[in-house]
Amino acid sequence: MTRSLTAKGAQTRRRIVLGAAAELRERGVDAVRLEDVMARTGTSKSQLFHYFPDGKEALLLAVARQEADQVLADQEPYLSELTSWAAWQGWRDLLVERYVAQGDRCPLGGLLGEAGRRAPAAKAVLTDLMDRWQAALAAGIRHMQAAHEIPPAVDAACAAAGLLAGIQGGVLLLTSTGRTEFLESALDLGIEGLRRGA
Amino acid sequence: MTRSLTAKGAQTRRRIVLGAAAELRERGVDAVRLEDVMARTGTSKSQLFHYFPDGKEALLLAVARQEADQVLADQEPYLSELTSWAAWQGWRDLLVERYVAQGDRCPLGGLLGEAGRRAPAAKAVLTDLMDRWQAALAAGIRHMQAAHEIPPAVDAACAAAGLLAGIQGGVLLLTSTGRTEFLESALDLGIEGLRRGA
DNA sequence: ACACGGCTGGACTTGCGGGTCCATTTTTCC
DNA sequence: GGAAAAATGGACCCGCAAGTCCAGCCGTGT
Structure with a gap:
């Protein structure tokens, strides 16, 4: 994207993105203040705007990309190798464990909600x-x-869509109600459904 | 809650809540400005604070209550009478139709996201x-x-939790991606799973 | 009728937070 | 070693939107 970045500059930029991501998880999308990011990363406002001339929105977009990749990476090594029921179960357990540990902090939950309306890029x-x-x-x-x-009758794309919906809803309900049963049930029912060919 | 309300006063209050609800759907939780509510409802700022002395948060809470009841009411007459597969199918179709029609406006989606963190009441x-x-x-x-x-082996509470998660995720993905397949698949898979006893 | 209390209008204050500017220091590269 | 470019610090500006205040209006009851 932006050429001419010193090693030091790249490092600072990276520090900003990472700090902003942490701040985002803790405070939520629209509660994040540039001031918080500055404090956490030990940077000044001019630095923020130096690396992200388009301001807050551009910074948050960079964070979104970072977090999106992380979400998938966090599901490895299972997600890419769902070739046995054991792998499916491992993936299921990993997912539950990860989101339960996260508590009510969902890195992208805020974006899913409605922040996307004002930020089409996100x-x-x-x-x-x-x-x-x-x-x-x-x-x-x-x-x-x-x-x-x-069973071959199962439409893979549809089943995947339904399972994914269950995950998203489960996580959403986990973050908002604090209960894990939604996520766990959605996953268990989804996987069990696959077994039976629903 | 508040006593001593003239008929006219109650009407104004109601108008404010309804207008705020509409504004909420259109603009999103944290993009709602009191000014918008005033414009839409033809009221002044003093009126808003007259009926909601605790300000924006109290108003939005009243709206949330209103919308929450509406969500369930909108699923009638099916939701209370899920006593045949036809009823389940009717409920499923009604749900899809309603949310598709709503497009990317979800009355409570914003609250689910993370607004709840700063507003425990919500x-x-x-x-x-x-x-x-x-x-x-x-x-x-x-x-x-x-x-x-x-089948009697199905745990009603768990199955309901999983189904609900699918709905929430489906709606979330509908609002954020514009695609209906998630919601539809989640519902179809969930109902089909019930039939087969998953 | 008249007085009291709820109702309405609108100007004003305040604080927060994103964005700008420029001076200074550090790095890079010839 | 020195110029050019990049990196940094921090003060300043500005708009927006929540919340306050007070003066005047209605309509309700005795």
Whole structure:
């Protein structure tokens, strides 16, 4: 993107993005203040605008990209290798554990809500994330179908979409109500449904 | 709550809440400005603070209560009478139709996200809504079990939780990506799962 | 009718937070 | 070593929107 970045500059930029991401998780999208990011990262306002001339929105967009990649990376090594029921179960457990540990801090939850309306670019990042996520699940389903573990009648894309919806809703309800049953039930029902060919 | 309300006063108050609700749907939780509510409802700032002395947060809380009740009311007459597969299907279709029509405006989506963190009262409204919603679904499942349409091994509460998670995620993804497949798949898979006893 | 209390209008204050500017220091590169 | 470019510090500006205040209006009851 922006050329001419000193090693020191790149490091500072990275520090800003990471600090902003942490601040985002703690405070929420629209409660993040540039001042907080400055304090956490030990930078000044001129630095923020030096590396992100388009201001807050551009910074948050960079953070969104970072977090979106992280969401998928956090599901490895399971997500890319959903080739056995054990892998599915491991993936399920990892997901639950991770989001329970996160508590009410969802890195992208805020963006999903409605922040995307004023920031179409952020919306694009989110839809792209969901596309990749759904594709990974669908690939896993097809692997299992090839291994005759899931009936061929199952539409992989549809099943993946439904499962993904369950995850998102489960996480949403986890963050807002503090209860894990929604996420766990959604995952268990979804996986059990695959087994039975729903 | 507030006593000594003239008929005219009650009407104005109601007008404010309704107008604020509309504004909330259109602009989102934290993008709502008191000024917008004033313009839409033809009221002045002193009126807003007259009826809601605690300011914006109290107003939005009143709106949240109103909208939460509406969400359940909108699912009638199906939600209370999930006693046949036809009723389940009708409920499913109604839900999809309603949210698709709403487009990217979700009355409570914003609150679910993270607004609840700074407004615990709003959070309580949401958890209460989800409780009632889940209970209604569980009741429907038990009806079907009594009619031997759903295997008795199914845990009604868990299945309802999973289904609800799918709905929330489906709506969330509908509002953020514009695609209906998530909501539809989640509902179809959930209902199909009930049939098969997942 | 008249007085009291709720109702309404609108100007004003205040604080917060994003964005700008420029002077200074540090790095890079020839 | 020195000029040019990048990195940094921090003071300043500005608009927006929540919340305050008070003066005047209605309508309700005795």
